[in-house]
Every structure is written in structure tokens, then in C-alpha cells.
Amino acid sequence: MSIAPAPRSFPSDAPADAAAERSEDYLWTLNFGPQHPATHTTLRLVLKLDGERVVDAMPEMGYLHSGFEKIGEHLSYNQYVTVTDRMNYISPMANNVAWHHAVEKLLGIDLTPRCRSIRTIIAELARISDHLLSNGAVGLDTGAFTFFLYAFYQREVIYDIFETLCGARFTNSWTRVGGVSHDFTPLVIEKIRTFVKTFPKTLNDMERLLTRNRIFVDRTKGVGVLSKEEAIDGGATGPVARASGVTRDLRKDEPYLAYEDFDFQICCASAGDCYARYLVRMAEMRESLKIVAQAIENIPAGQVNVGIDQRTALPTKQQVYSTIEGTISHFELSMSNRGFEVPCGESYGATEAPNGELGFYLVGDGSDRAYRARCRPPSVLHFALFPQLIRGHTLSDVVAVLGSLNIIAAELDR
Amino acid sequence: MFRGQTSLIVPEPQSFDLLSHLKEQGFDLLVDVTCVDYLEYRGAKQRYGLVYLLASTTTNQRLTVRVFVDDPEPRVRSVVPLWRAADWLEREVWDLFGITFVGHPDLRRLVMPQEFTAHPLRKDYPLQGRGERHNFPVITRDHS
Numbered sequence: 348m349s350i351a352p353a354p355r356s357f358p359s360d361a362p363a364d365a366a367a368e369r370s371e372d373y374l375w376t377l378n379f380g381p382q383h384p385a386t387h388t389t390l391r392l393v394l395k396l397d398g399e400r401v402v403d404a405m406p407e408m409g410y411l412h413s414g415f416e417k418i419g420e421h422l423s424y425n426q427y428v429t430v431t432d433r434m435n436y437i438s439p440m441a442n443n444v445a446w447h448h449a450v451e452k453l454l455g456i457d458l459t460p461r462c463r464s465i466r467t468i469i470a471e472l473a474r475i476s477d478h479l480l481s482n483g484a485v486g487l488d489t490g491a492f493t494f495f496l497y498a499f500y501q502r503e504v505i506y507d508i509f510e511t512l513c514g515a516r517f518t519n520s521w522t523r524v525g526g527v528s529h530d531f532t533p534l535v536i537e538k539i540r541t542f543v544k545t546f547p548k549t550l551n552d553m554e555r556l557l558t559r560n561r562i563f564v565d566r567t568k569g570v571g572v573l574s575k576e577e578a579i580d581g582g583a584t585g586p587v588a589r590a591s592g593v594t595r596d597l598r599k600d601e602p603y604l605a606y607e608d609f610d611f612q613i614c615c616a617s618a619g620d621c622y623a624r625y626l627v628r629m630a631e632m633r634e635s636l637k638i639v640a641q642a643i644e645n646i647p648a649g650q651v652n653v654g655i656d657q658r659t660a661l662p663t664k665q666q667v668y669s670t671i672e673g674t675i676s677h678f679e680l681s682m683s684n685r686g687f688e689v690p691c692g693e694s695y696g697a698t699e700a701p702n703g704e705l706g707f708y709l710v711g712d713g714s715d716r717a718y719r720a721r722c723r724p725p726s727v728l729h730f731a732l733f734p735q736l737i738r739g740h741t742l743s744d745v746v747a748v749l750g751s752l753n754i755i756a757a758e759l760d761r
Numbered sequence: 762m763f764r765g766q767t768s769l770i771v772p773e774p775q776s777f778d779l780l781s782h783l784k785e786q787g788f789d790l791l792v793d794v795t796c797v798d799y800l801e802y803r804g805a806k807q808r809y810g811l812v813y814l815l816a817s818t819t820t821n822q823r824l825t826v827r828v829f830v831d832d833p834e835p836r837v838r839s840v841v842p843l844w845r846a847a848d849w850l851e852r853e854v855w856d857l858f859g860i861t862f863v864g865h866p867d868l869r870r871l872v873m874p875q876e877f878t879a880h881p882l883r884k885d886y887p888l889q890g891r892g893e894r895h896n897f898p899v900i901t902r903d904h905s
Binding site: 408409412414416417418421452453455577579580581582593594595600601691692693694695697704706708710712713718719721723727728730731760761 | 764766768789790791792793795797798801802803812814818821823825844845846848849850853857870871872873874881882886888
């Protein structure tokens with residue numbers, strides 16, 4: 348992207364006459380980003396300042412645009428999962444699950460109970476790790492560095508679990524059409540059990556550090572208020588919408604995977620400010636932990652991938668070497684023109700990702716590649732809300748609002 | 762109906778009225794606005810198919826509304842007056858597909874640079890691009 352000079356007209360700018368133009372002369376324009384430590388990622392804000400007050404803000408994105416949707420039309424359904432890792436990279440597992448949830452909806456595949464259960468566990472661990480970072484970053488930006496380190500230490504533990512599971516810490520690419528690449532081993536289950544036991548202590552520590560901290564509360568309470576109507580009008584989803592009183596959570600409203608089987612609450616707040624978003628995320632981590640604790644003790648036995656007759660997931664080595672169906676299936680699935688059958692149809696599959704509703708609108712044309720792979724990223728709609736949240740607040744609140752919206756530029760720009 | 766999802770096809774002139782009627786009927790959340798280019802799709806009659814994904818926050822129903830438009834001047838009425846969420850979503854569709862949204866307050870490119878001339882998600886645009894990257898304007902120190 349080239350260096351765009353002065354921003355185009357602001358909505359409040361457009362002066363009707365010369366007098367109005369003169370009265371805005373004293374406003375100062377500040378360019379915030381694209382390379383700024385507090386934006387965390389590559390995004391740009393052009394702020395109009397009256398002293399320290401933000402009169403208006405113009406967000407600009409696209410600095411990290413890498414054509415993910417175009418690539419999606421050229422990679423097969425299994426290959427594209429590696430690209431979804433790079434979307435919301437603070438919780439790649441949740442993107443993997445979202446992508447293959449949408450693909451399986453298009454293909455009409457029913458997962459095995461074991462696969463549903465372990466995908467649920469991993470998706471909830473991804474949610475915890477995402478909320479740890481986003482809340483940690485709010486703390487970091489408002490001056491609570493220790494809080495961030497507490498959060499990041501627990502993210503390391505979750506990375507360790509993912510590494511034991513599939514060998515990759517960060518870009519996991521763990522799901523496959525009709526199953527997963529690596530089943531749970533006893534060691535993984537043991538590590539998750541340990542995490543379930545030890546994590547509440549850290550969570551308590553974190554809450555004691557920040558939830559009633561005077562400085563933090565002053566910095567976030569009443570800042571960036573989003574009303575319920577504005578949240579729905581602006582298309583907000585996930586913790587951002589729930590902090591404004593929208594009781595929408597796809598895990599309850601359109602249960603997918605194994606969420607129906609577990610007992611958990613939707614966490615909502617009504618204030619709609621940065622502090623409410625922080626509280627919702629903190630509460631959601633406890634609920635996620637509850638789901639993990641229930642699920643890890645009740646993993647159904649049996650196959651993890653769908654059977655050979657469905658012809659989507661690769662058969663096990665045992666099946667390949669000892670049965671003719673396994674051999675044929677393995678051979679055909681490895682060939683580019685003999686892969687699984689995709690209907691000529693269109694479907695939208697959405698999951699409740701840590702950041703909001705992450706959905707994929709897929710168009711199948713019979714080949715093993717999507718004709719169109721639209722990703723519905725929650726960040727775009729949240730970032731579009733930013734100017735109305737920041738208007739009237741001070742420059743130092745910019746980082747608090749930005750952090751509480753949890754905008755990830757890789758997902759924003761794709 | 763496909764995979765339990767209901768979709769409606771509306772002719773372009775009536776799309777705005779139908780969407781505003783649906784909003785009054787309780788589909789208060791605009792989940793997504795996107796587009797599909799059916800240039801190479803078997804059996805497709807019109808080139809661009811817009812997709813409006815609607816949902817209700819009270820009843821949790823979903824509805825897909827499809828609007829088909831065609832070359833040479835694909836245009837459709839903007840739904841920004843109904844949902845603010847449509848603002849950036851329509852900008853993105855304009856950017857990547859070149860569909861004009863009539864009545865949009867600020868129709869600029871969203872993810873591609875402002876100097877860009879093509880619409881990259883169209884099917885006749887190659888994956889590797891057309892070399893625009895090498896021809897971006899460069900601002901030297903003397904001119905800055």
C-alpha cells in the first residue's frame with residue numbers, strides 16, 4: 348500500500364461554508380500506525396485531535412491483505428486449513444475447526460462422536476488462549492505488565508498441549524475433512540487434566556490483580572461504550588456484542604460439535620464499555636474451562652475419523668494394509684482428480700470463534716477445490732465500529748478501546 | 762433449501778425493499794454481504810451473485826438472500842441505510858468484485874490500495890496478479 352497523504356473527508360468534516368472550516372483549523376491530525384506497538388498488528392488510524400480529545404477517527408486497513416479468499420479457490424479443502432492458521436493467529440485451532448465445520452456442512456458429513464468431543468475441547472482451549480492474550484493486551488496497553496505475563500505463561504501451557512497433540516505449537520493445521528490429523532493420546536489427556544487443575548489458580552490471581560484495580564477500572568470503565576442497538580446494527584458478534592447485552596452465542600443458539608452435551612453459561616454484560624468486554628472475556632474463560640473439564644472426562648471411545656465408506660478422511664494404516672477398501676480409498680484420496688465428492692451447492696457454516704462469529708460461505712462446483720471460499724471475519728465489523736466508540740475520549744483511551752475489541756489484522760485483511 | 766439453509770432469490774430492482782421488509786420482520790442482524798463470480802460455473806446464467814446473510818438475534822433464524830446482477834455495469838442498491846454493518850462489507854465487495862452499490866456514502870476500496878484498478882476476486886483475474894505490485898508509485902525522500 349502506498350503512503351496515502353491527507354485522509355479524505357471525515358463525516359464531521361465536509362464544511363458547509365468557510366466559517367465552519369476556519370473553526371476546525373485548530374484540530375490536529377495524528378497518524379497512528381500502521382507500525383505502532385499498541386496497534387499490535389498492522390492497521391492504521393488517522394485521528395483528529397482537539398488537544399488530547401479525539402474528535403474523529405478514520406480507521407484504515409488492508410496493510411496485511413494477502414488474498415486468502417483467492418488462494419481458497421486454488422487449494423483443496425484439506426490444503427486450505429494451513430491458510431486458516433494464519434487468519435486469527437492468536438487462536439489458530441479455532442479457525443481450523445471453523446473451516447472444516449463449514450466444509451463438512453457443505454459436504455454433508457456427520458462426524459463421529461469422538462471427533463466432535465475432542466474438537467470441542469480443542470476449540471475451547473483455543474478460546475481460553477485467545478482471551479488470555481486479548482485481555483492480557485488490554486492490561487499491557489493500560490500499564491499492567493505483570494498481568495500480561497501471567498496470561499502469557501498460561502498460553503505457553505496451552506501451546507505445550509497443542510505441541511503434544513499435533514507437533515506444532517502455533518500453526519497447527521490440525522483438522523481434516525471428516526476428522527483430525529492426530530487423535531488424543533493419553534499424554535495429551537493428562538496434560539489437559541493438569542491444565543484444568545492448575546489454571547483456575549492463575550485465573551484467580553489475574554482477577555485479583557486487575558478486576559478491582561483502581562487504575563485499570565478508571566481507564567476502562569465508561570470508555571468506548573457500545574449500546575445494544577448499535578452492536579446489532581453494526582454486526583458485532585462474540586464477546587463484543589455480549590458485553591453490550593446481546594445474548595447471542597452460536598454454541599447455544601445453533602449448537603454444533605458437542606456443545607449440546609455440556610453444561611455452560613453464556614456470559615453477558617450490559618454496560619458495553621471496555622471494562623464490560625474485559626469482564627465478559629474473564630467469565631468466558633471460566634465457562635470454557637468448565638466445558639473442557641466436563642469433556643475431558645467423557646471422551647467417547649471409538650473411531651475419530653469418519654469411516655472408509657464416507658470417502659473423505661484418509662483410512663488408518665491398519666486398514667490400508669489389511670483391507671482392499673482401505674487400499675482403494677487411500678489410493679484414490681491421494682489423487683487430485685479422484686478425491687471426495689463435493690456437491691454443486693452453496694452453504695454457510697459458522698462457529699462461535701473466540702472473537703465472534705467466524706463463518707465460511709462456500710460454493711462447491713464438484714471439484715476438490717472450493718469455487719468460492721468467503722471468510723466472514725468478526726474483526727472487520729468490530730473495527731468499523733471503532734470511530735463511534737472513540738469519539739470524545741482521550742488519545743490514551745485509543746489503545747484501551749483497540750485492545751478490548753481484539754482486532755487481529757491478519758483476520759481483518761485476509 | 763440446501764443443508765437446512767433457506768435462500769431466497771430476488772430480482773435486483775426489488776432487493777432493497779425486500780431486505781428492508783425482512784429487517785422489519787425481525788432479521789435484525791446482517792451477518793455478511795459477499796459475492797460470487799459465476800463466470801466459470803456450469804449452468805450459471807448471470808455473472809455475479811450477491812449474498813446477504815441475515816440472522817435474527819431473538820429467534821436465531823437465518824436467511825440467505827441472493828441478488829443476481831450482470832456485466833457490463835453490475836450495480837445494486839446499497840443497504841447501508843438499513844444496517845451500518847453493510848458499510849465496510851459493501852466496500853469490500855466493491856473492492857474485490859467491482860460491483861457498484863448505489864447510495865453508499867463512502868464507496869472506496871477497503872483492502873486493496875486506492876490506486877489499484879482491477880478487481881482481484883473476479884474469476885478472470887489471475888492468481889499471481891498482473892504485476893501491479895512492481896508498478897506501485899514510489900515516494901522518494903526528495904519528494905516527501
